[in-house]
Amino acid sequence: MAKTDEELIGRTDVNDLEAILSITNKDVDALTHVIRAEQDALFTWDYDRSRDVLGKLYEKGKNSQWNGETDLDWSIEVDQEKVVLANAEQNAMGGGALAGLAPDMDLAGTPFAKFGDKEWIQLGVESQNWTLSQFLHGEQGALICTAQIVETVPWIDAKYYAATQVMDEARHVEVFAKYLNEKLSGMYPVNAHLRMLLDDIIADSRWDMTYLGMQIMVEGLALAAFGFIHTLTTEPLLKKLLRYVMADEARHVAFGVLSLKEYYAELSSKEMRERQEFAFEAAVRMRDRFLQQEVWDRMGLPTKEVVKLMVDLPERQFFQAMLFSKIVPNCKKLGLLDASDGWLRERFTEIGVIQFEDWVDTGEEYESLDEVAKDREAAAAS
Numbered sequence: 001m002a003k004t005d006e007e008l009i010g011r012t013d014v015n016d017l018e019a020i021l022s023i024t025n026k027d028v029d030a031l032t033h034v035i036r037a038e039q040d041a042l043f044t045w046d047y048d049r050s051r052d053v054l055g056k057l058y059e060k061g062k063n064s065q066w067n068g069e070t071d072l073d074w075s076i077e078v079d080q081e082k083v084v085l086a087n088a089e090q091n092a093m094g095g096g097a098l099a100g101l102a103p104d105m106d107l108a109g110t111p112f113a114k115f116g117d118k119e120w121i122q123l124g125v126e127s128q129n130w131t132l133s134q135f136l137h138g139e140q141g142a143l144i145c146t147a148q149i150v151e152t153v154p155w156i157d158a159k160y161y162a163a164t165q166v167m168d169e170a171r172h173v174e175v176f177a178k179y180l181n182e183k184l185s186g187m188y189p190v191n192a193h194l195r196m197l198l199d200d201i202i203a204d205s206r207w208d209m210t211y212l213g214m215q216i217m218v219e220g221l222a223l224a225a226f227g228f229i230h231t232l233t234t235e236p237l238l239k240k241l242l243r244y245v246m247a248d249e250a251r252h253v254a255f256g257v258l259s260l261k262e263y264y265a266e267l268s269s270k271e272m273r274e275r276q277e278f279a280f281e282a283a284v285r286m287r288d289r290f291l292q293q294e295v296w297d298r299m300g301l302p303t304k305e306v307v308k309l310m311v312d313l314p315e316r317q318f319f320q321a322m323l324f325s326k327i328v329p330n331c332k333k334l335g336l337l338d339a340s341d342g343w344l345r346e347r348f349t350e351i352g353v354i355q356f357e358d359w360v361d362t363g364e365e366y367e368s369l370d371e372v373a374k375d376r377e378a379a380a381a382s
């Protein structure tokens with residue numbers, strides 16, 4: 001039986017703001033979070049290297065390791081307020097630096113009516129703290145999920161590759177935590193919607209669901225978001241950090257696409273429908289988290305009122321849709337859009353992201369995004 005929206009996402013209307021904002025973390029002071037995982041750990045005695053595309057990816061994974069301690073210049077000083085202003089100035093369409101921070105609308109009668117320079121800059125700082133904190137927590141999710149894949153995936157080439165990804169994710173957690181601690185001004189707890197999604201991925205006993213949730217959905221979104229921020233930021237340390245992390249993420253998403261393509265070709269339509277539903281649930285959770293409700297709370301603003309205002313802003317809708325620019329073509333490549341009479345295509349249309357279906361998928365993009373190899377070649381040539 002196909003699930004209802006109520007069963008899938010806990011509400012009947014995807015855009016029900018009250019329901020979205022009612023989900024918050026009650027245990028923000030806890031130092032650990034425990035999730036029961038029920039997967040089978042699987043040995044294979046078939047050591048034949050039969051999957052060339054994964055073998056190639058594994059070689060790339062081994063060769064393109066970098067060291068967060070020595071390949072990034074941590075001596076770069078970061079003045080967060082100056083960076084917020086410089087970013088806004090670079091990205092504003094005119095009208096001075098602050099125009100890039102404030103939404104382009106009449107703010108009279110809104111919670112922002114009394115905002116001056118100081119408040120807009122503070123909002124920029126908090127947004128950055130929040131954004132990088134959620135990336136950090138998501139990276140730890142990737143570390144745990146990929147360690148699970150090493151255990152659960154039945155193919156030796158995939159176990160080898162996943163092992164290199166575990167190392168990549170450790171490095172990502174390490175560099176984001178260090179950047180937050182040393183260069184920014186405060187860490188946020190994990191967003192409740194993001195945590196629900198990570199919990200669902202980790203708890204699912206089917207090995208391919210780990211891939212779908214993490215490599216296709218979470219990392220697909222991360223790849224697009226990192227690209228967006230990499231383009232927008234003027235801060236050189238973060239720029240290089242993101243450039244290197246993205247090179248790894250492109251491989252990770254390719255790992256998902258290449259593995260699931262083989263596996264999904266054999267699934268029944270009922271099984272495909274379950275994967276479609278999981279992809280939709282993940283998409284909604286990620287969309288919900290980007291309302292960044294914790295930032296409005298911390299700024300002392302009326303969260304509901306602000307969020308109602310934000311969801312209608314064209315620049316926000318553009319940003320939110322862009323986050324799905326990698327996910328949708330990858331879902332198409334895996335046959336997820338069109339299975340079950342196009343059920344997921346319809347849902348992606350409903351949440352306004354279907355326009356990306358024919359963008360480039362991430363099966364091979366990792367080769368052109370190998371920034372570590374490019375830097376090494378440049379260094380060797382000079």
Ligand SMILES: [Fe+2]
Pocket residue numbers: 139142168169172249
């Ligand atoms: Fe990562």
Ligand SMILES: [Fe+2]
Pocket residue numbers: 142169219248249252
């Ligand atoms: Fe990753």
